[in-house]
Amino acid sequence: xxxxxxxADLEKLRQQILDRDDRKRVVSVTNGTDGxxxxxxxxxxxxxxxxxxxxxxxxxIVKSTGCHGFxxxxxxxxxxxxxxxxxxxxxxxxxxxxxQTLAKGKVIKRLLYEDPVSGQRITxxxxxPFYKSQNQTVLGNNRFLDMQKIDDxxxxxxxxxxxxxxxxxxxxxxxxxxxxxxxxxxGGAGFPTGMKWEFCHNAEGEPKYxxxxxxxxxxxxxxxxxxxxxxxxxxxxxxxxxxxxxxAQDGYIYVRAEYPLAVENVDIAIRQAEEYGLLGQNIxxxxxxxxxxxxxxxxAFVCGEETALIASLEGRIGEPRQRPxxxxxxxxxxxxxxxxxxxxxxxxxxxxxxxxxxxxxLGTERSKGTKIFSxxxxxxxxxxxxxxxxxxxxxxxxxxGGGIPDGKKFKAIQTGGPSGxxxxxxxxxxxxxxxxxxxxxxxxxxxxxxxxxxxxxxxxVARYFLNFLAGESCGKCVPCxxxxxxxxxxxxRICEGNGREGDIELLEEIGETVRDFSLCALGRTAPNPVLxxxxxxxxxxxxxxxxxxxxxxxxxxxxSYYIDPEKCQACLICLRDCPAEAITGDKKIxxxxxxxxxxxxxxxxxxxxxxxxxxxxxxxVKVPEPVRQKREVVRK
Amino acid sequence: xxxxxxxxxxxxxKADKGATILEAARxxxxxxxxxxxxxxxxxxxxxxxxxxxxxxGQRSQLVxxxxxxxxxxxxxxxxxxxxxKGRKMLLELLWAHAPGVQxxxxxxxxxxxSAVRAGMDYGVIPGISSTRTKFDIEPTFCxxxxxxxxxxxxxxxxxxxxxxxxxxxxxxxxxxxxASEECPLCGEECYPLCxxxxxxxxxxxxxxxxxx
Numbered sequence: 001x002x003x004x005x006x007x008a009d010l011e012k013l014r015q016q017i018l019d020r021d022d023r024k025r026v027v028s029v030t031n032g033t034d035g036x037x038x039x040x041x042x043x044x045x046x047x048x049x050x051x052x053x054x055x056x057x058x059x060x061i062v063k064s065t066g067c068h069g070f071x072x073x074x075x076x077x078x079x080x081x082x083x084x085x086x087x088x089x090x091x092x093x094x095x096x097x098x099x100q101t102l103a104k105g106k107v108i109k110r111l112l113y114e115d116p117v118s119g120q121r122i123t124x125x126x127x128x129p130f131y132k133s134q135n136q137t138v139l140g141n142n143r144f145l146d147m148q149k150i151d152d153x154x155x156x157x158x159x160x161x162x163x164x165x166x167x168x169x170x171x172x173x174x175x176x177x178x179x180x181x182x183x184x185x186x187g188g189a190g191f192p193t194g195m196k197w198e199f200c201h202n203a204e205g206e207p208k209y210x211x212x213x214x215x216x217x218x219x220x221x222x223x224x225x226x227x228x229x230x231x232x233x234x235x236x237x238x239x240x241x242x243x244x245x246x247x248a249q250d251g252y253i254y255v256r257a258e259y260p261l262a263v264e265n266v267d268i269a270i271r272q273a274e275e276y277g278l279l280g281q282n283i284x285x286x287x288x289x290x291x292x293x294x295x296x297x298x299x300a301f302v303c304g305e306e307t308a309l310i311a312s313l314e315g316r317i318g319e320p321r322q323r324p325x326x327x328x329x330x331x332x333x334x335x336x337x338x339x340x341x342x343x344x345x346x347x348x349x350x351x352x353x354x355x356x357x358x359x360x361x362l363g364t365e366r367s368k369g370t371k372i373f374s375x376x377x378x379x380x381x382x383x384x385x386x387x388x389x390x391x392x393x394x395x396x397x398x399x400x401g402g403g404i405p406d407g408k409k410f411k412a413i414q415t416g417g418p419s420g421x422x423x424x425x426x427x428x429x430x431x432x433x434x435x436x437x438x439x440x441x442x443x444x445x446x447x448x449x450x451x452x453x454x455x456x457x458x459x460x461v462a463r464y465f466l467n468f469l470a471g472e473s474c475g476k477c478v479p480c481x482x483x484x485x486x487x488x489x490x491x492x493r494i495c496e497g498n499g500r501e502g503d504i505e506l507l508e509e510i511g512e513t514v515r516d517f518s519l520c521a522l523g524r525t526a527p528n529p530v531l532x533x534x535x536x537x538x539x540x541x542x543x544x545x546x547x548x549x550x551x552x553x554x555x556x557x558x559x560s561y562y563i564d565p566e567k568c569q570a571c572l573i574c575l576r577d578c579p580a581e582a583i584t585g586d587k588k589i590x591x592x593x594x595x596x597x598x599x600x601x602x603x604x605x606x607x608x609x610x611x612x613x614x615x616x617x618x619x620x621v622k623v624p625e626p627v628r629q630k631r632e633v634v635r636k
Numbered sequence: 637x638x639x640x641x642x643x644x645x646x647x648x649x650k651a652d653k654g655a656t657i658l659e660a661a662r663x664x665x666x667x668x669x670x671x672x673x674x675x676x677x678x679x680x681x682x683x684x685x686x687x688x689x690x691x692x693g694q695r696s697q698l699v700x701x702x703x704x705x706x707x708x709x710x711x712x713x714x715x716x717x718x719x720x721k722g723r724k725m726l727l728e729l730l731w732a733h734a735p736g737v738q739x740x741x742x743x744x745x746x747x748x749x750s751a752v753r754a755g756m757d758y759g760v761i762p763g764i765s766s767t768r769t770k771f772d773i774e775p776t777f778c779x780x781x782x783x784x785x786x787x788x789x790x791x792x793x794x795x796x797x798x799x800x801x802x803x804x805x806x807x808x809x810x811x812x813x814x815a816s817e818e819c820p821l822c823g824e825e826c827y828p829l830c831x832x833x834x835x836x837x838x839x840x841x842x843x844x845x846x847x848x
Contacts, residue, residue: 300802317799322681322703475780475799475806477682479722482729485804489757506755513725516698516718517684 003277005285007163010154013276017155024061025102026080028143029089030071031064032229033261034222039091040075046094047077054098063146066230067222069139069384070130073113078125078143085125086111116380116402130381133399135362137370138346139386142230147265150272153233159278161352165241166286174245175201178348181356182368187213187304187341188416188445189521190367190434193348196338199328200246203336208248211332211339212239213309214255214262217301218417219468221448223372224342226384228255228262231346232269238345240283240290241352246338249289254309256297266294301472305520306331306339308474319474320520341446343372363389367433371444377413377451380405385449387432394428397451408453412536416445418465419525421532422458441532443525457554458533458540463491465529473522480523483514487530496557497620499545504534553617556600560623563604565590567614574604574615592626642710657701657712658686668714669723669743671730671831672781673702677790683781685726685743689716698722724749732756734779739831777834778808784826784835792825794818810842 004010027047031040047062068076073087079101086097086108093111100106112121113128122128125143145152153159165174179194200208212235216224227235239251255263270292273279281289295313302308303318310332312318331337347369351359362369367389373396375385380402387396393413397403404410412422421442423430430436434444452461466488475481487510490503511527518524534541543549550558563574563583568590575583575591582598585591593604608615638653644661651660656679661668671683681703688701691711698718713719727749731740735752744750780799785808788797796815801807810819819839827836 322679322700324705470803473803475801475803478684478726478730478780481780481803481806482733483725486729486732486756490755500755502755506753510725510729513722513729517687517722517726519681519684519700 001275005277007160007167007284010159010163010284014154014157014160017151021061021155024059026061026063027097027102028063028065028068028078028080030066030068030074030076031147032066032226033259034067034071034226035074035076036261038075038088042091043075043077043089043094046091047098050094050098051102054095054103056098056103060102063144063152064148065145066142066147067226067384068125068143069134069136069386070128070381071383072381073383076125080144083124083126085113085123085128087113116405129402130383130385130400133391133395134386135370135388136386137350137362138234138343139226139230139372139384141234142226145231147230147232148268150233150269150276153231157353158233158349159237161349162237162240162244162278163284165244165352166284166288171201171245171247174241174352177356178245178351181351181359182363182366183344183347183351183359184367184434185341186343186347186371186446188443190444193340193344196328196340197242197246199326200248200336200338203329205329205334205336207250207335208246209332209335209337210239210243210246210248210251211306211309211313211337212251212253212342212345213304213306213339214253214259214342215297215304215309216256216259216342216446217304217472218446218448220376220450221374221417221446223374223384223447225259225262227342227346227372228259229265232262232266233273234346234349235266235342236269236273236279236292238348239292240279241348242338242340242345243290244288246336248338249291251290251292252313252332253292253294254297254303254313255294257299263294263296270294300474302474302520302522305522307520309339310337317474319476320522322519343447364431364433364436366435367444371432371447373432373447373449375401375449375451377449378404378408378453378456379451389433390431392429392431393423396432396449397428401451404451404453408455410451411454411456412452412458412461414442414450414452414461414465414529415448416443416525416528417448418468419443419522419528420445420448421528422452422461422536423532424536441528441535443528455552455554457495457550457552458537459491459494459544459550460552460554462529462533463488463495466491466526469522469526473526477517477519477523479514479517480519480526483510483518484523484526486510487514487527491530494541494544495550495555497544497548497555499541499548501545503545504538504541507531508534548621549619553619558620559600559617560595560620561593561598561600561602561604562616562618562623563591563593563608564614564616565592567612569612569614571609571612573607573609577603577607579603595623640706640708642706642708642712644712645714651706653706655706657688657690657699657704657706657710660706661701661712661714666714668701669746670702671739671779672783674783674787674829677783677786679703680782680786683726683730683779685723687719687722689713689719720747723747728752728756730779734777734832737777737779737832737834739779777832778838779832780806780808781831782808783829783831784808787826787829792818792822794822796822797826808838810839812842812845815839815842 029044044064075089077086077089175197183193184190214224300318303312305320308318308320327337359369370386370388372386376382414422470484470488473480511531514527553559580597580599582594583591605615639650640653649664668686670686672680679702681700686701724747732752788794796818797810
């Protein structure tokens, strides 16, 4: 490969790539971690084989891409330039796609996305309701890029922002541009990125370091993974621009070990960038040198915290330390260090290319640009969503997420991962904005969003998140280690029907101490799920404690499974499937659950044929006495 | 060395630039409770008992005084209402973890904590407390201040004792391979550091284990 010595060389290369790929039809198959769980690798291979077999090699390009967002419909095959989008593609569909669509341009109706509301088949990807209200500026290029090919990135004007920065801008001008864009850290705290860079730029001490934080640990969140897998060069380019502005020559990418494909793709990306001279010595002939090292994490959630991450990089136990001093003045090996999250870095080339003014035009007064969310839970459409800041939670849930399936009612949305807060229906018109979410006792966090329907018990939800955090607290400081433990014990007790008068107040008191006295952000935000559920759903806690009832019928100790003798058709299915052998009955004899033996696994409810619907969940206190004599079933 | 003037509990205090609030307070004769700080060791900020309220302009904030450096004009309150409220809760949480150990009794007397309230989960050490509740982790004498661990690492550079486990499973252990070699040479300098007085006993148990 030719070494690029100037911005002009880069532009020349881009023209060559464009000429080479001109007028070829492209099929983009999602083949990230999410696609691979549904056999996408076989789909990609099938396309390659089939194209050869049908003699179309050289006329078509198959791209193995990262996630486009709508992961639950993957693998998807997007055919460009027509933008025909096939969802849930299987290897056996491929011959037909090649012979009909790729060769003749004919659309195969059965593979198109079907709108669950209207029942209509939708041809173009951008017309699918899930994508329609999104604004995918950061994530959007995933669909045009083969994950492991730098040429695809360069074809989309990749590295042109770097070329411009190196040839036309001073480090101070770059910092000024990022500052004026209003970009804030996407990892959770929302600190202004330009200011962070400036602190590090002005800090005394050499060398300086830059770090990409890809230790994305929130359960169910995978924004950073999708960027790292699908568009690693956008992160590298952002990092290069930042290190030029800050004055660093060494960068580290800290990726969690649970992201093998992200590690693989970023390794390939680094190698390819080096081959073009976009990394290494004298980049684009500018005299600027930069080297990147990839470091895999060892599986601790707390290492997403920047001081713990630095400790881990240095080979020490991943435990946070008190700030100040901030890493900007004393970070890796005690030197000035700048850490940003993957998504923050990926925003940088866009800001340089399109200008701070463009970036400022998106979003609210204090939160600019777009944010990627992982929208999951009880929704019609789940996946990665990129929306401009300021979109309301309600719009995200109902317009993009398509609302709640099965005719259920919306109950709450949890934002910001395990240490985020729960927001009730009455506040769904809240715009997504760092300050607005904090006001409600929630956080933006790294962008997790979990939607819950009426069948969710919020005491149980708080317990779930606290249990996660209890396992991930490093144990260094007292409030986090001991406080989370005590709160968890109280929540356990409430969910088991042993809650006491005063427990809610005790939870609040411990929670406030943990929030105000903990060393790092993990502890300081850990009480959020508890405090926010108490704030908006206090009555639910009270019912658990005073009436020993779980209104949503979730907490196992507070419910019973019951077979309605009027509806039971004595089909023996539940009786046979019950793992605790707690169901008695016989052919023609109504089945009865022995409440003493029942482990409340819910199998009977699952297996009872819907046309009978005889098994129900009841409050433990409400179960009718079993019928004494064995009753014969009334056949309907 | 240049001096910084700050106000601690309404008293004007002069402190060396680069000193922590805790050090400045000590020089001025103001006592701030702490379990994990030691003059020979790098500030650790783990027990959080030394948390104080600082005011800069309009903004008040709770910070750990053992790691926060003095600033010109800083106003510090070491016993404000939010501080003592949280400090009492921390003592109570620690008490539940290590009921009634020496160091906690000392501060417990000052802040009126001599037991754990009903509703908190705590362990039982015979002769010290008698109320029994459900307890999942074994009661301990150790408050995990890390003085012994850090002294061995930072001053002695031996690393014969260390932390294992994460979160509530965190424990201090002598590492037999190193401890059996190094501890006899050092003369048990870590013993007097232990605020609970439990370290010698712990070490004796370990020695018995690795000699057998």
